[in-house]
């Protein structure tokens with residue numbers, strides 16, 4: 001039986017998917033063109049370079065980081081599996097509610113999970129630093145892996161760099177993996193990529209899938225300075241983890257279209273911030289609780305309707321949101337709503353209004 005739960009698996013008849021957390025601007029024309037070129041050249045009939053030398057270099061140049069510390073990935077999802085399966089930690093420390101795959105993969109491998117709950121304030125979640133300090137003492141003599149999503153899925157809360165430095169220090173004997181799948185879509189968020197050189201125990205995970213809206217191509221990378229860990233992960237990675245088509249497209253896109261891509265990321269952040277404000281305000285006017293978010297989605301809590309009932313009702317309008325009850329510590333009334341473009345967002349709010357969803 002398949003036990004994973006993710007957004008983006010839209011039931012028949014759904015035309016407006018608010019369950020997938022991704023850049024709502026969609027993929028750039030430059031990416032479409034490169035995919036077409038790759039197909040025309042039948043790139044897929046060749047093995048990709050298993051060392052991904054060119055791809056590593058282009059990722060490094062685009063993000064201003066060191067090529068020899070980059071591990072290219074088949075989406076950020078692969079980095080989570082690699083870290084958990086290949087580092088074989090004695091325990092996985094997670095801050096929840098968060099992305100379910102952390103827990104799912106540890107459970108599948110029989111790795112004990114230590115869950116630290118985020119602190120829920122009136123309208124936002126906050127990293128529980130005191131809880132983290134207590135747990136860090138308890139795992140001091142273990143080989144633990146600390147995994148944190150920033151900004152966090154599904155709460156949308158962002159933990160500042162000073163807090164991440166503090167985590168790296170208190171968990172000095174553990175590996176600390178910071179999953180920044182959504183950071184490029186977060187306005188005024190600082191990336192932890194800069195921490196890697198000063199903190200040997202820190203690794204950063206990034207998703208180009210989310211940023212450039214190509215979930216079907218799948219691409220991401222890990223960035224870390226610890227040579228021993230780097231070698232373990234590199235040796236454990238599947239040799240051809242990124243298909244030749246994706247490798248071709250991104251090696252070219254990140255160099256030839258670098259300035260266009262940078263502008264796209266900037267525009268995306270601005271649009272997402274505006275649309276998130278629109279959705280937040282509109283939901284609050286409907287009496288629905290909304291948590292403050294820095295991500296391309298918001299977490300809401302309905303008053304009278306469970307998210308399952310909300311989705312049943314929204315089907316009439318061809319709309320689906322993510323029932324967030326599967327996330328640890330959340331309730332049947334929580335839902336994660338992806339930020340889309342204005343016309344779609346207005347349709348969602350209108351549907352809520354007509355259906356009287358509270």
Ligand SMILES: Cc1ncc(COP(=O)(O)O)c(C=O)c1O
Nearest residue numbers: 075076077099149153181207209
């Ligand atoms: C926190 C987090 N990390 C990683 C991923 C996977 O990203 P990718 O599609 O790049 O594999 C997701 C997908 O939703 C996510 O929410």
